[in-house]
Amino acid sequence: MYKNVIGKKSKKVKNMVERGMVKRFAESIGDSHPIFIDEEYGRQSRYKKNIAPPTFPRVFDYGEINELYLPNVGLIHGEQTYHYERPLLVGETIYCFTEVADYYEKKASLGLLGFIVLKRYGEDAEGNTIFTEDQSIIITETIRKELSK
Amino acid sequence: MNRLIDMKIGEVLNEISLEPVSRIDLIKYAGASGDFNPIHTIDKEATKAGLPGIIAHGMWTMGNLSKLFTPYLEEGFIQDYKIRFADMVFLDDVITLKAVLDEVHENYLDFDVMAVKANGKVAIKGNVRFKIYQ
Numbered sequence: 616m617y618k619n620v621i622g623k624k625s626k627k628v629k630n631m632v633e634r635g636m637v638k639r640f641a642e643s644i645g646d647s648h649p650i651f652i653d654e655e656y657g658r659q660s661r662y663k664k665n666i667a668p669p670t671f672p673r674v675f676d677y678g679e680i681n682e683l684y685l686p687n688v689g690l691i692h693g694e695q696t697y698h699y700e701r702p703l704l705v706g707e708t709i710y711c712f713t714e715v716a717d718y719y720e721k722k723a724s725l726g727l728l729g730f731i732v733l734k735r736y737g738e739d740a741e742g743n744t745i746f747t748e749d750q751s752i753i754i755t756e757t758i759r760k761e762l763s764k
Numbered sequence: 765m766n767r768l769i770d771m772k773i774g775e776v777l778n779e780i781s782l783e784p785v786s787r788i789d790l791i792k793y794a795g796a797s798g799d800f801n802p803i804h805t806i807d808k809e810a811t812k813a814g815l816p817g818i819i820a821h822g823m824w825t826m827g828n829l830s831k832l833f834t835p836y837l838e839e840g841f842i843q844d845y846k847i848r849f850a851d852m853v854f855l856d857d858v859i860t861l862k863a864v865l866d867e868v869h870e871n872y873l874d875f876d877v878m879a880v881k882a883n884g885k886v887a888i889k890g891n892v893r894f895k896i897y898q
Contacts, residue, residue, distance in 0.1 A: 626775070634798070639795070639796045640797065640827075641788075642792070642796070642823055643792040643793045643795070643796035643797070643824070643827075644793070644824065644828050644830075644831065645782065645828060645831065646827070646830070646831040646834055648829070648831075648835070648837075649832065650837050650838075651834075651898045660838060661838055661839075661897070663807075666837065666841075667847050668827065668830060668831075669830045669841075670823060670826055670827040670830060670845075671844045673797045673798070673799065673827075674788060674796070674797055674798055687801065687869065688803075688813055689813065691849075692822045692823070692849050693848070693849060694847065694848050695822070695823065695826060695846075695847050696844065696846040696847070697842070697843065697844065697845045697846075698843065698844050699842065699843050699844075701841065702837070702841045727859045732887035741839070
């Protein structure tokens with residue numbers, strides 16, 4: 616049912632790796648290491664700046680894919696992957712967008728499940744990819760039937 | 765401090781056991797991440813969705829697990845981080861974070877990582893490829 620949206624993308628959205636957000640995020644996962652939050656420590660580090668934890672891209676805005684409708688309940692987050700060219704630096708600007716990478720259906724004990732794979736990208740101002748992310752979402756049979764009505 | 769490149773295959777990073785999961789942990793993560801799906805914070809919404817109670821954001825657990833590698837970020841960085849969400853995490857669950865070195869390559873180390881509940885069930889598991897600076 617989502618086959619027709621494979622390959623659809625959002626428009627790029629400008630995001631900042633904002634110092635306050637990085638601090639709050641690091642605290643929320645119990646990882647308040649000075650490499651993330653202490654300015655002087657960051658300056659002395661090999662990065663010359665503070666960096667962000669690897670799952671920080673959760674906070675970015677990736678824009679909307681107009682053709683994609685996902686219900687806000689009944690979805691199961693199945694898998695998540697990140698790939699980095701380098702860590703994100705506090706203070707830098709990242710341009711983010713998302714794409715429907717795949718959709719397939721699989722028989723399971725819970726019925727026929729739908730799997731939608733969203734790929735997300737983070738680029739610098741020159742268009743170099745800094746990170747990519749794959750999020751695999753499981754759509755249960757109940758929700759799938761609801762949607763096809 | 766120890767270096768990751770001195771580790772041998774099969775050796776583990778120091779485990780971390782988290783405090784029992786509390787509602788405020790999840791409210792803080794919701795605020796910090798922007799994921800306000802109410803099944804993570806509001807009992808009524810969780811039961812309406814067919815759950816026995818609120819569940820932790822999978823990404824909260826995944827975020828916690830990566831901190832095993834934070835002390836080594838001068839030596840390299842997490843190049844690839846792949847996780848499968850296997851079992852739900854509820855309030856008061858006690859989560860232990862683990863990583864074991866699986867493969868050694870010239871420029872990177874591959875770890876098996878997991879977050880395990882007190883009952884022994886795996887909440888999330890996957891792999892970390894830690895790229896070493898040359």
